[in-house]
Amino acid sequence: MMEAIANGWFSELQNDLWPGQAFSLKINKIIHEEKSKYQDIKVIETSTYGTCLVLDGIIQCTTRDEFSYQEMISFLPLTSHPNPRKVLIVGGGDGGVAREVAKHPLVEEIHQVEIDERVVELSKKYLPNMACGFQSPKLKLTIGDGFAFMKTHENEFDVIITDSSDPVGPAVSLFQENYYQLMKKSLRPGGIVCSQGGTYWLDCEHVKNTVNSCKKHFPTVAYAHTTVPSYPCGHIGFVIGCADSNRDLKTPIKKFSKTELDDMKLKYYSSDIHSAAFALPRWVEKSFLSI
Known part of the structure; x- marks a missing residue:
């Protein structure tokens, strides 16, 4: 898992799956984060994509799309x-x-x-x-x-x-x-x-x-x-x-x-x-x- 949260942006940095590139969403706030028995879970409120579910640093879904x-x-x-x-x-x-x-x-x-x-x-x-x-x-x-x-x-x-x-x-x-x-x-x-x-x-x-x-x-x-x-x-x-x-x-x-x-x-x-x-x-x- 590789991710970064800095200066109001969440960035996917999963080098093994998409080497040489990243994807970022501007965030308003982190609503929830925890480590479950199986994976790291984050729920993020973004500025343009609505609520976003992130598992092990990878975006799973946003309410926009x-x-x-x-x-x-x-x-x-x-x-x-x-x-x-x-x-x-x-x-x-x-x-x-x-x-x-x-x-x-x-x-x-x-x-x-x-x-x-x-x-x-x-x-x-x-x-x-x-x-x-x-x-x-x-x-x-x-x-x-x-x-x-x-x-x-x-x-x-x-x-x-x-x-x-x-x-x-x-x-x-x-x-x-x-x-x-x-x-x-x-x-x-x-x-x-x-x-x-x-x-x-x-x-x-x-x-x-x-x-x-x-x-x-x-x-x-x-x-x-x-x-x-x-x-x-x-x-x-x-x-x-x-x-x-x-x-x-x-x-x-x-x-x-x-x-x-x-x-x-x-x-x-x-x-x-x-x-x-x-x-x-x-x-x-x-x-x-x-x-």
Whole structure:
């Protein structure tokens, strides 16, 4: 973890993940900080990005732009499945993914496993517009390890969403091949997984390795991306795998009308955005990913 707070600015200085660059936000005050059992947690009030959650020196979300990430990691897999009735969320302690998954009309049951209960508690206190996801009657929250949970829940879920922090600290294992193998065993036939997949602008080799880990266990794999200004490079990607070899992940099965999107209070996702999210720059597609 490397960070700096000086002269009214918070700066991400995580050299291992984005060497040679930093990202800074002007802050009004530090609302809360503590060391939990698993990680360093800060909640910061910024001057232009609202409330910001920082874990181990890395910005996880801000109230200004969090919806882009939350909507895309949720609705990309949900709308690619014909009947996503039962969903598992691994991570997502701020509640944002739960908030979005609960909006989908076909989702009946959501299980969420978050390892750090302090992230949940602090999000309820300081990020209520995200943590409202925990109030859904569809949701059952378990504080614990996602690996252990899935080992006892095989062949149960239609969609599994992994909302992890970057591959440092407790989240490292969520980017490895055995994790994709475990997710596949927990899926029903034709199920879909979607995981935070990093950005090709910072470490294309890491993205490629994550995609290849998914490919070893899923016949259909794709990489999509979205814009999140408070993330490094303003960009983040998602690795999506499907157990159905005939599924076209780039075209949503369920296409919501504008009225439906408004009713669900979606601000970023649409069917057009869905398809566009899979379009990759030529240098990425040709030289590194080829998916």
